[in-house]
Amino acid sequence: MRASVVGTTVTLAAGALLTAAMTTASASPPDTATPPRHTRAAQPVLVDCLWQRTVRPIDFILACGDGNSRLTGLRWSEWGPGEATAVGVNVVNDCEPYCAAGTFHSYPVTVRLDGAKPWKDRPGVDHYTRISLTYPGDRPEGYQQVMSYPLWD
CATH class of the missing domain: 1.20.5 (Single alpha-helices involved in coiled-coils or other helix-helix interfaces)
Known part of the structure; x- marks a missing residue:
C-alpha cells in the first residue's frame, strides 16, 4: 500500500x-528583437482567374467566366517593375452560331502587361493592372489592332 x-x-x-x-x-512574451518586415516583391505578378499569382506564365485565361479567350505559348522577353512583354497566340471562340457551338481560332499576338501597383489582397506584392494585346496580322472580328483590358485586383 x-x-x-x-x-x-x-x-x-x-x-x-x-x-x-x-x-x-x-x-x-514574444521575441520582439526582429520585427516582421513587409517588403515589396522583387517583381510584379500576374493574378489569374483563381486569384493565384504567377510570373511568366506559359498560358493565361482572359475570359475567366467561359474560357472563350485565352493566351497560349507565351514566351516572355521582359518581366520587370515597369512592364512585361511576351509573344504568343490568342485563342478566341467565334461563338458562331453561339458560344457552345463556336469554333476556336488562333491569332498571333504580342502581350504587354503594365500598371503595376500593390495588390489589395496580398500586402507587399505588386501586380500588373492592365494587359494590352497587339495583333500584327489577322485578329478576331470586331477587335482593334491593339486591345487593352484592366486586370482584376
Missing part, C-alpha cells in the same frame, strides 16, 4: 512540474 502512495505522489509531482514548465514557456 505504501509503494502505491509513493508512486502516485511521484506521478502527481511530475505532472505538476511539467504543467508549470509548459505554462511558463507559453506565457513568455
Whole structure:
C-alpha cells in the first residue's frame, strides 16, 4: 500500500512540474528583437482567374467566366517593375452560331502587361493592372489592332 502512495505522489509531482514548465514557456512574451518586415516583391505578378499569382506564365485565361479567350505559348522577353512583354497566340471562340457551338481560332499576338501597383489582397506584392494585346496580322472580328483590358485586383 505504501509503494502505491509513493508512486502516485511521484506521478502527481511530475505532472505538476511539467504543467508549470509548459505554462511558463507559453506565457513568455514574444521575441520582439526582429520585427516582421513587409517588403515589396522583387517583381510584379500576374493574378489569374483563381486569384493565384504567377510570373511568366506559359498560358493565361482572359475570359475567366467561359474560357472563350485565352493566351497560349507565351514566351516572355521582359518581366520587370515597369512592364512585361511576351509573344504568343490568342485563342478566341467565334461563338458562331453561339458560344457552345463556336469554333476556336488562333491569332498571333504580342502581350504587354503594365500598371503595376500593390495588390489589395496580398500586402507587399505588386501586380500588373492592365494587359494590352497587339495583333500584327489577322485578329478576331470586331477587335482593334491593339486591345487593352484592366486586370482584376
